[in-house]
Amino acid sequence: MWERTRRGGERRSVAVRLRRARSAAVPYLFVAPVLLFLGALLIYPVVLNIIMSFQDRQLGNLISGPAKWVGTRNYDAIFHDPVFKSAVVHSVLYTVISVAIQLVIALMLALFYSRHFRGARLFRSLFLVSYAIPIVVSAQVFKWLLDGRGMVNSVLQSLHLQDQPQYWLADTRLALGAVIAVQLWLGIPFTMVNLLAGLSTIPDELHEAAAIDGANAWRRFWDITWPLLRPTAAAATILSLIFAFKNFDLIWIATKGGPGNATTTLPTLAYQTAFEQFLFGRGAAILNLIFAACFVLALGYIFSLRREERVA
Amino acid sequence: MRRLPVSFSTAVGFLIVAVYLFPIYWMVTGSIKSQDDLFASPPQLIPIHPQFSTWSQEILHKPEVLEYIRNTFIVATGTMVLALVLAAPAAYALANFHMRGKSLIMLFCLSSLMLPAIMLATPLFVIFSRVHLTNSLLGLILADTTLALPYAIVLLRPTFASIPKDLAEAAQIDGSSSFGAFVRIVLPLARPGLATVGVLSFLWGWGDLVFALTLTSDESKRVVTTGLANFFGAFATDWAGAMAFCSLAMLPPLLVFVFAQRQVIAGLTTGGTKG
Numbered sequence: 001m002w003e004r005t006r007r008g009g010e011r012r013s014v015a016v017r018l019r020r021a022r023s024a025a026v027p028y029l030f031v032a033p034v035l036l037f038l039g040a041l042l043i044y045p046v047v048l049n050i051i052m053s054f055q056d057r058q059l060g061n062l063i064s065g066p067a068k069w070v071g072t073r074n075y076d077a078i079f080h081d082p083v084f085k086s087a088v089v090h091s092v093l094y095t096v097i098s099v100a101i102q103l104v105i106a107l108m109l110a111l112f113y114s115r116h117f118r119g120a121r122l123f124r125s126l127f128l129v130s131y132a133i134p135i136v137v138s139a140q141v142f143k144w145l146l147d148g149r150g151m152v153n154s155v156l157q158s159l160h161l162q163d164q165p166q167y168w169l170a171d172t173r174l175a176l177g178a179v180i181a182v183q184l185w186l187g188i189p190f191t192m193v194n195l196l197a198g199l200s201t202i203p204d205e206l207h208e209a210a211a212i213d214g215a216n217a218w219r220r221f222w223d224i225t226w227p228l229l230r231p232t233a234a235a236a237t238i239l240s241l242i243f244a245f246k247n248f249d250l251i252w253i254a255t256k257g258g259p260g261n262a263t264t265t266l267p268t269l270a271y272q273t274a275f276e277q278f279l280f281g282r283g284a285a286i287l288n289l290i291f292a293a294c295f296v297l298a299l300g301y302i303f304s305l306r307r308e309e310r311v312a
Numbered sequence: 313m314r315r316l317p318v319s320f321s322t323a324v325g326f327l328i329v330a331v332y333l334f335p336i337y338w339m340v341t342g343s344i345k346s347q348d349d350l351f352a353s354p355p356q357l358i359p360i361h362p363q364f365s366t367w368s369q370e371i372l373h374k375p376e377v378l379e380y381i382r383n384t385f386i387v388a389t390g391t392m393v394l395a396l397v398l399a400a401p402a403a404y405a406l407a408n409f410h411m412r413g414k415s416l417i418m419l420f421c422l423s424s425l426m427l428p429a430i431m432l433a434t435p436l437f438v439i440f441s442r443v444h445l446t447n448s449l450l451g452l453i454l455a456d457t458t459l460a461l462p463y464a465i466v467l468l469r470p471t472f473a474s475i476p477k478d479l480a481e482a483a484q485i486d487g488s489s490s491f492g493a494f495v496r497i498v499l500p501l502a503r504p505g506l507a508t509v510g511v512l513s514f515l516w517g518w519g520d521l522v523f524a525l526t527l528t529s530d531e532s533k534r535v536v537t538t539g540l541a542n543f544f545g546a547f548a549t550d551w552a553g554a555m556a557f558c559s560l561a562m563l564p565p566l567l568v569f570v571f572a573q574r575q576v577i578a579g580l581t582t583g584g585t586k587g
Contacts, residue, residue: 026490030405031417034398034461041458042424045435052435063441109328117321123329125573129336132569132576133562134519136537140558141339144551149351151338158354188332190580197581246428249521253541267430274434275526287431298426302419 046291053285059278067281074285083261084269084286090176091265095244098183103237105184106191111221113192114199124196127189135186139253142182143169169255172262179254179263183244190243191236198232199225231307238301242294266290336562343367343556350551370553371560376531380539381560383449384518387535388564390453391517392510395460400506403468404494408477418469424462429522432458437526447530455523460513467512467579471505472498508575511568515576518565536561 053074055067078084113124130138145151146168153165168178202225210220248267251257257264257272264272266286274283342350344362371377406414436455437446445451475498483493499506521537528534534542540561543554569576 027405027409027411030401030409030491030494031411034402034465035417037398038420038424038458038461041436041439041454042427042432042462045432045439046427048435048438049431052438062438112321112328113325115321117325118319119322119325123325125577126329127332128573128576128580129333129566129569131580132515132565133336134521134537134565136519136521136540137339137558137562138335140540140543140554141335144342144555145335145338147549147551151355154351154353154355185332185335193577193580242426246426246430248428248430249519249537252521252525267428270430271433271522271526280434280438283434287434290428291431294426294428294431295423298423301426302422305422 049284049287049291052281053288055281057280057284059280062278062280070281074282077282078285078289083264086261087264087266087269090263091245091267093176094180094183094265095241098180098187098244099237099240102184102187102191102240103233106188106195107233109188110192110195110199111225114196124193127192130186131189135247135249136253138186139182139250142185143254146178170259172259175255175259175262179251182250182254183247186247186250187240187244191240194232194236194239195229198229202228231304234304234307235301238297238304242297242301245297246290246294266293339555339562340559343552343559345552347552366552366556370550370556376534377539377557377560379532380534380536381564383533384535384537384561385564386449387452387456387520387524388514388517390449391456391460392514394453394457395464395513396506396510398457399461399464399468399509400499400502401491401494403465404472404498404502406465407469407472408480418466421462421465424459425466427459427462429455429459429520433522433526436523440527445527447528447533449533451527452520452523452533452535453517455527456517456520457513460509460516464509464513467509468502468505471502475501504575504578507572508579511572511575512579514568515565 052067054069054071056070056073057067061067109127113120147153148165148167148170150168152168153162156162157165166174168174206224207220210224215223246267248271251263251265251268252271255263257268267290270283270286270290273286274280341359343366344364345356345359346361346363349356349359349361405411406417432455436458440446440451440455445454479497479501480490480493483497484490488496519537520535521541524535524538525541528538536557540554540557543557544550
């Protein structure tokens with residue numbers, strides 16, 4: 001009799017231990033598929049890119065075959081390439097100018113549409129239509145609007161603001177400005193919807209109290225709205241910088257980096273180097289520099305999130 | 313804050329939206345204009361002689377265009393399903409279980425949000441060439457999912473954290489495994505978050521150009537974005553045809569947006585950028 005109970009007890013404790021071990025493993029089983037997937041298709045590619053950037057990889061030895069190690073020669077070649085230098089300048093101008101103007105316009109729009117009036121809610125969400133449709137579609141439409149015979153020219157000519165049509169996307173002096181304007185159009189809804197979300201967390205009573213104390217709208221904005229909105233604006237700005245910096249689709253459809261190299265940015269240069277000149281090692285080196293820039297911006301984003309949490 | 317008369321604000325608000333969305337209006341009306349009307353000066357704001365011959369010639373009678381739509385639909389839906397299936401359990405575990413490396417995984421996901429698609433395109437081309445996944449819709453789904461996943465996890469974790477833990481625990485006491493409890497009790501409660509991730513992954517899969525451009529080259533595996541990129545021959549400029557194609561490529565995402573605006577807005581305010 002007693003033997004049986006003891007055995008039963010032992011069995012039970014083994015079962016308990018097994019169950020404990022199993023339940024300790026459970027969280028990892030939930031996470032394992034994602035980690036395997038991202039390990040194979042995200043981490044490994046990033047590592048492979050770093051390796052390839054130190055190799056001489058061209059079409060012949062891309063998939064298999066020996067690749068010669070060339071040290072930092074790919075990076076040296078990039079840094080001595082005038083096209084790379086202009087791509088860096090274009091990328092910085094493109095990103096900074098479009099996001100700066102975008103922030104101002106989106107802020108004005110958010111302040112306007114955050115008030116309560118008939119239709120405000122509908123109008124707010126209509127802005128997001130441009131976010132839902134593919135960038136390729138928007139780029140193609142703007143290509144037509146900015147064409148020599150396009151709408152922008154015919155309007156400017158009917159208003160006698162210019163006598164000759166301008167080739168906005170085909171003129172080396174105008175093309176970068178034109179794609180910056182389109183990037184601006186693409187980025188506005190994202191910043192605006194985030195600022196609107198930030199504004200909705202600011203209680204109306206604060207404004208009412210300040211208004212009773214005699215503060216005008218300008219003062220109320222700088223003393224109440226802006227300090228409370230700043231963390232949201234910071235996070236949205238960093239995300240917009242990244243969004244603009246890595247935008248390949250718009251420039252590729254609108255200009256392919258041209259005319260000449262007038263609108264070549266780092267992403268289009270990387271693509272052309274790897275997939276048109278088939279210099280995969282050098283393309284990988286450019287991508288790593290893009291990666292480094294995005295990583296710095298990502299750290300900025302995570303830092304601003306932390307700050308936002310602390311403030312809130 | 314309500315000093316302006318209501319009707320004045322509404323009129324101004326409408327005007328601004330109309331100006332902002334004008335390019336899209338111009339695209340759709342452009343697709344039903346004749347060549348002469350397209351380039352009329354001053355511009356023809358409302359199509360006076362609407363005609364649908366462009367649509368029937370360039371879209372309905374071109375089987376390849378319908379094939380692009382079909383391929384894109386497969387890629388977008390596949391991305392949506394795969395992202396949800398992989399991300400939901402992981403986000404649930406990261407929200408509710410004690411485990412090592414949790415904050416490291418979250419940090420990794422947050423920083424992966426910033427990764428440009430072009431960054432992965434070259435190495436994925438090499439890897440996929442080795443395992444015969446180039447020129448395949450499955451390859452595109454896998455590539456698109458890679459960039460949808462970190463975002464899905466970041467977005468779903470707070471959703472799962474907000475669902476009371478005792479619900480799943482009660483189910484486990486009643487004899488369910490933790491996975492069973494997750495599927496039957498927790499998942500249905502997380503529907504709003506899952507819908508947001510689903511909608512955004514679909515839109516991302518629908519609009520991707522970089523992976524489609526680099527990982528596929530066969531005409532039969534072309535999607536709408538690469539179809540549009542290749543629309544024009546060297547010098548021909550059939551703008552009416554291009555605008556019809558654009559309108560068609562825009563239609564499914566537009567419908568998704570109309571029926572799921574709330575999800576799109578929720579996704580956008582949690583760090584969703586494109587590309």
